[in-house]
Amino acid sequence: MIDGTFDVVGAAGPRALFEHLTPETLSHGYLFTGPAGVGKKTFARSLAQSLLCITPKRTLLGWCGHCSGCTHVAAGTHPDLLYAEGQLKIGDRDAGGGLRETEEPTARDLVRQLSLHAYAGGKRVFVLGDADFTREAANALLKFFEEPPAGVLLIVTTSAPGRVLPTIRSRLVEVTFGLLSDAEIVEILSRRGIDASDAQRAASIAGGSVRRALQYLDEGEGAIRDAAVEWFFAAAQGGEADATGWATRPTLEAGLETVRTLARDWIALGIAGSAPLLAPDQRTRLVALPARDANAFARLLASLSDAERIAHSNVSPMLVADLVRMALAPAPAR
Numbered sequence: 001m002i003d004g005t006f007d008v009v010g011a012a013g014p015r016a017l018f019e020h021l022t023p024e025t026l027s028h029g030y031l032f033t034g035p036a037g038v039g040k041k042t043f044a045r046s047l048a049q050s051l052l053c054i055t056p057k058r059t060l061l062g063w064c065g066h067c068s069g070c071t072h073v074a075a076g077t078h079p080d081l082l083y084a085e086g087q088l089k090i091g092d093r094d095a096g097g098g099l100r101e102t103e104e105p106t107a108r109d110l111v112r113q114l115s116l117h118a119y120a121g122g123k124r125v126f127v128l129g130d131a132d133f134t135r136e137a138a139n140a141l142l143k144f145f146e147e148p149p150a151g152v153l154l155i156v157t158t159s160a161p162g163r164v165l166p167t168i169r170s171r172l173v174e175v176t177f178g179l180l181s182d183a184e185i186v187e188i189l190s191r192r193g194i195d196a197s198d199a200q201r202a203a204s205i206a207g208g209s210v211r212r213a214l215q216y217l218d219e220g221e222g223a224i225r226d227a228a229v230e231w232f233f234a235a236a237q238g239g240e241a242d243a244t245g246w247a248t249r250p251t252l253e254a255g256l257e258t259v260r261t262l263a264r265d266w267i268a269l270g271i272a273g274s275a276p277l278l279a280p281d282q283r284t285r286l287v288a289l290p291a292r293d294a295n296a297f298a299r300l301l302a303s304l305s306d307a308e309r310i311a312h313s314n315v316s317p318m319l320v321a322d323l324v325r326m327a328l329a330p331a332p333a334r
């Protein structure tokens with residue numbers, strides 16, 4: 001008996017739940033819900049590996065890392081692990097043979113696989129990440145719940161549980177994942193080889209989501225955000241606001257997102273005095289900005305909606321930025 005490794009960061013609630021289960025007391029199906037980028041798929045894969053690892057372990061969660069089960073899971077070639085992300089394609093009715101994780105599984109594969117026995121004689125695990133069900137996939141799943149085959153575990157992950165058909169959702173045990181702490185995000189980013197100061201910075205703007213932290217670090221999104229932040233404060237103070245760093249065709253959407261985030265925080269602080277912020281790294285500067293009256297805030301929100309709407313048209317990005325700048329600027333002194 002070994003303890004096994006289960007090095008998923010965060011997810012204390014789900015971890016506590018599964019640690020107390022055994023392969024016998026596991027349900028047939030789980031629905032992992034929670035915001036995007038908090039580790040639902042990572043947990044699902046780790047749970048799958050725990051179940052497919054053949055080394056005896058003290059708890060349900062954990063794997064050895066070197067048995068044939070672990071090796072196949074790591075290589076994406078385990079015959080008893082089906083992993084699909086997004087929408088399941090319907091698939092070719094006549095396609096036969098084995099299924100590899102590296103090939104894209106289809107709804108027909110799912111139906112076929114559900115009727116088979118485990119190759120390795122243990123569990124079979126189906127993970128549908130960010131699931132988006134076609135009618136065929138939904139039918140396959142309903143069939144699965146009407147007559148659950150022995151030894152099969154189905155894990156569905158979604159950040160939009162409302163879009164999972166109620167008939168399917170009601171048959172899955174829901175497990176909720178919360179936002180990650182900044183320290184947990186730093187830990188995850190460091191494991192990916194991102195250096196400590198970048199990881200800290202990304203975590204501070206990520207709002208609990210690794211995905212957002214990675215977007216920030218990726219492809220200069222950080223630079224777009226920085227440019228939009230500077231522009232926002234300059235515009236709100238009525239100063240010279242230079243939008244060239246973010247108001248370009250390819251960066252407009254990301255830039256507007258930053259501006260909207262700051263505007264929402266500013267309004268929340270202006271109305272409530274204190275509030276949990278979407279851009280906590282800018283708290284000091286936001287607090288220092290003089291609040292506006294309710295009408296000015298309403299105009300600002302309206303201009304942001306307009307800007308987002310026309311951002312997808314042919315209007316020049318600089319004009320879009322200017323529209324928001326006018327709503328941000330303080331009223332001229334009378």
Ligand SMILES: [Zn+2]
Binds near residue numbers: 055063064066
């Ligand atoms: Zn193993």
